[in-house]
Amino acid sequence: MNRRIQINKKLIFSSTLLVLGVIFYDKYNGLIPYDFVNGGSDIDGMINTLFQVQASIATLGIALIALLSEAAKTTVFGVSVSRYVMQESHKILKHRTLIFTELCLIMMSYFAIVLKYNNLFISVFIISLVIILFMVNDIFILFYGSDYIKDDIKEYCLSIYEEDDIDKKNAILNSLEKDINFSVENNDFTRLKDDTELLFNILKVLIKEKDILTIRGQFQEVCTNLCEKIFMQEKSNQIYLCLNFIYEIYKECNEHNNDDNQYIFFTFLDDIYRELINSLRKIKYEIISSKYIIEKIHKELYKNLYFEKEKAESSYYLKNNYFLKMYSSFIYHEFFILNKQNNSEENISKVKHYLYENLKNIIEYDTYKYFQEEKKEMAYDEICNYFKILIDNFDEDALEDIFFDSFLDIYSFKEYRIRGIFIIVIYLYYLLEKESLVDDDLREFVKKLMKKKSFTIGNFIFRRNRNYLFNEKLINTIKNKLRTWEKYPKKRGMGKVLIMEDTINEFLIFTMLKRNSYKESLMQDILLLVHGNEFHFYTAFVGNNKMNTVEKYEKFLTLFDFEAIEKHKLIQKVDMLESAISDIYKTSEIKVSEKEKLNDEDIETLKENIQEKCSDTIKECISIFNKIPADIKTKTKTMTLFNLDTDTRFIFEDVNSRMGSWIKQSLIILLIQLINENLLAINKNYDDKESLEDFFHSIEENELTVDTLIGYRNWFYGYIKEDRFAEFEKNKNKIESDGLGNIVVAINSKQLFFMLKKIKVYIKNYSETEILSDKKRDANTGDGYMYNITNDIFIGFKKEELIEYVNNRKKKITVEIEFEYGISGKPIGLGLFFKND
Structure with missing residues (x-):
């Protein structure tokens, strides 16, 4: 800054001198040279000499440019030193401009000599000297080294972000990114430290200027590339520097978020968190433990979580730091599983506790301006995952100190603890009792752990905290979490029956059964679990499986160190469970039936639909019987077409999709009843291969004219005269029904008259006696x-x-039809009827 002030003073002085020379050249022309040149010597000679000197000075400027160009390869923060000195450090006196100015001053001096403007010439000459001195001053900066100019370049870079020039901002970040890559590849720690400090200061300026677009855009891209490059190099000092940088930028943004309504959140770690975690397996914890940087990043990541509400949803969805729910598990796995040999037992124990304490504080004590509940839910999810990895890695000491002695506090009624304890205990139950894919070593570890801690667990769940209330959120959270912990075969392509859901249900049912001595309170608990799945729970726990449930319940109680209960008392308990589930099932069915109840309007609509369907179907079938032969006497008759018992859940669907086939089948049966006395009949066993031979023989013998088939069975594979029947049924009128595959009725339609006159539909309830x-x-x-x-x-x-x-x-549906019919002659056709015997 001071150097720029000095340059500006020189600029002002030189400009003033030039202006004075121009203004006063006429008044003092001829006077000043005599005062300065040996009291009257050869003025013209001196002027010519000075002109030659000036021309030589102009060439010196070009030489200085050439000399400065040799420094083009030297960069600070990715900015070329020569470019900065010649171009960017001066807003006006850029070296390119100064060279052009020198050439212009030579021309001005020439005209001043010709016109005898000596004062002007002297002024121009002095200006040329000042310009050269200015350029020489810049060249000396290069000899001081890049450290001398580092602060000026840093200030220049930051000043760009106070402007609105997006291209310049992008250029600075691109140059800085290249310099960071160079520093990382050459393990230049000092230079890398300077680069990250500048990048952090750029963020501060961007936050101050509220340039959120650049932060979320190019700034994050540079951070991604910086961190990925460092983590891939796996150099301890660089990794620590990078972790500290991550902590500082997150902290800076989070402080801004607390003071401003414009929320800034980062997403770049979602792309490189695997590289971050993997880098930890190559370094010792002591290197990064001095300032608890891993733990501090943990807290800042939670502060920076951002959730967004979907338009059609009431809940929030996470937008960044997706990996955070596994953060503690990742740290544990990298440091204490894959990098255990590089860390002392003391450090291992210390960080295990610190990770847990960090999460506990986030859940119980920390407050957030934004997304308070969502962030605590995330921490709860993470702490469960942390306990799981302790179990899966047989870490008995950590489980003893962290889970059983601290988290499983029998005097705590905090819901997140209750949820967490249930999740972990059910997971242990699943590993020990249910999952066949569990390794023998893990099962044995869980068995010893449960034996050792069965009283502690039982004391929390069944004794001390028996007054806590189950709720829908608690149950759903337990299920949603544990579903993701199901074990799968290690070999690809192998199938597996999912059992985690049933394990959760069994554990919760048995817990509720143990906690409750009365059916009413038991029903309140299991209603949250059973509701909507009554059939599944009834068949799984009671009914035919009741005695199996008795045995499982007895084993469950033994597992948690309860005294043995007599068999008949166990059966009484399960009887109470059966009664509770039955009552819930009944209540649910009654509520559903009330919703399915048909009102008067529904019944009238249904009658109209059935009547219309009947009319269309019947008329379609009997249109060939509408012509009255001359010798036919007709009768009018009313008969029941069909009676139907139907479920109101499907009644409208049945009318729309299946009623047509019912009507047709009933109509065919009615027609056969009407013409039965005028019909020849052949009765055959179903598998009689000579049936068709007798059928055709009878038609020929009785000289029957047949143009209509009713029924009917239309396939006779392997029967004698099968091909003749296929030819016979061609061009015949057909009244078919899928439900009447055991008859073939062949008649002459001209001998039968049938006309529909009226349809009545009755929809009735069942009587008390019938029910x-x-x-x-x-x-x-x-x-x-x-x-x-x-x-x-x-x-x-x-x-x-x-x-x-x-x-x-x-409902009972009855359809009556009134019709007019008549039959001419006897017989009018032949019926082939099959029976199964």
Whole structure:
């Protein structure tokens, strides 16, 4: 800065001198030279000599430029020293401009000599000397070395970020990135330190100027490349420098976030966190432990977490630092599994505790201006992952000190502890009792651990904290976390039945059963778990599996150091569980049936749909019978087309998709009933291969004219005259039904008249007698009835409940048709009827 002030003073002095020479050349022309040149010597000779000197001085400037160009290879912060000296350090007096100015001054001097403007010539000559001195002053800077000018270049770089020139900002960061790469590759630690300090100061300026776009853009790109390059080199001093740099930039942004509403968050570590973690396996913890840099970064990463709410969702989604939920696990794995030989037991123990304490403080004590709950949930997720890696690596000492003696506090009712303890204990239960893919060593470790700590665990879950309440969030969080911990085969392509979900359900059901002595309170707990999956829980724990549940429950209690319970008392407990699940199942079914109940408007709409479907289907089928032969006497008759018991859940779907086939099948049966007395009949066993031979023989023998097939069975593979039947059915009228594959009725349509006149649809409830007639009494209550809800699952209902439930869930549909019909002659056709015997 001081050097720039001096340069500006020289500029002002020289400019003033030139202006004075121009202004006063006429008034003092001829006077000044005589005063300065030996009192009257040869002025013209002196002027010519000075002109020659000036021309030589101008060439000296060009030589200085050539000399400065030799320093082009020298850079500071990626900025060329020669470029900075000649161009960037001066806003006006750039060396290129000065050379051009020197040449212009020579021309000015020439005209001053010709016109005898001696004062002007002397002024121009002095200006030329000043310019050369100015340029010589710059050349001396190079001899001082790059350290002399480092601060000026640093100040210049930072000043660029106070301007709006994006190209210059990008150029500075690009140059700095190249210099960082050079420093890393050549292990120039001092230079690398200076580069990172400048990069950090650039961030401070960007934050001050609120240039968020550059921070999230090119600045992060440079940080990514810097960190990746250093971590790949695996040099301890560089790694520590980089970790400290990461800590400082995160800290700077987080301090800004606390004081400003414009949130700045970084994402670059999401791209290189693997390189960061992998670099730790090559260094000793002592190198980076002096200022607890790993732990400090941990805290700053949490402060910098950013969540964004999706438009259609109420919850927030994480936008950066995705790896953070595994941070402690990664540090543990790299330092104490892969790099254990380089770290002392004391350091290993120290960092294990520090990682845990860090997370505990984040969850229990730290406060955040933004996303408080989301950040604590992230820390809770991480602490569970940390405990898991301790288990998977047989770290009994750490589990003893951190989990059992600290985290598993029997006097703590904090929800995050309860969730964490349940997750870890269920995971231990899963490894020990359920998963066949667990290695023998791990299973043995868990077995010893559970035996040693069974009372402690049981004391927390079943005794001291028995008054904590289960809630939906607690259960969902436990399930969501543990689903990701399921063990899978190590060999690719091998299948596996997922059992984690069932393990969680079993553990929670048994926990709830142990905690509750009364059915009412048990129902409150298991309702959160069972709701919506009543069928699954009923079949898994009670019903046919009840005794299996008794055995599992007995083993569960033994595992957690409870005294043995007599068999009949265990059965009583499971009976209570069955009764609770049955009641929940019944309540759920009743609520569902109330939603499915048809109101008057639904019933009327349904009647119209059925009537329309019947009319269209029947008319389509009987159109060939609408012509009345002359010798036919007709009758009008009303008959039931069909009765249908249907479930209200599917009733509208049934009408739209399946009603047509029901109507057609019922119509065919009705038609066969009407013409039965006027029909020849052949009865055959299903596998009688001569059936078709008898069929055609009868038609020929009775000289029947046949143009319509009703039914009907249309395939006779391996039967005698199979090919003749295929030819026979061509060009015939067909009234087919998939449900009548055991008949073939062939008639003459001209001998039958059938005309639909009226359709009536009845939709009725079941009577009390119909509902209760075959139901067993409920042995538990004595005043109820057992009802088969589905798959032989019988649930006890009170009489009023059952009647209402059945009539909400089921309806009787009856369709009556009134029609006019007549038959001409006897017989009108032949029927081939098959039976299975």
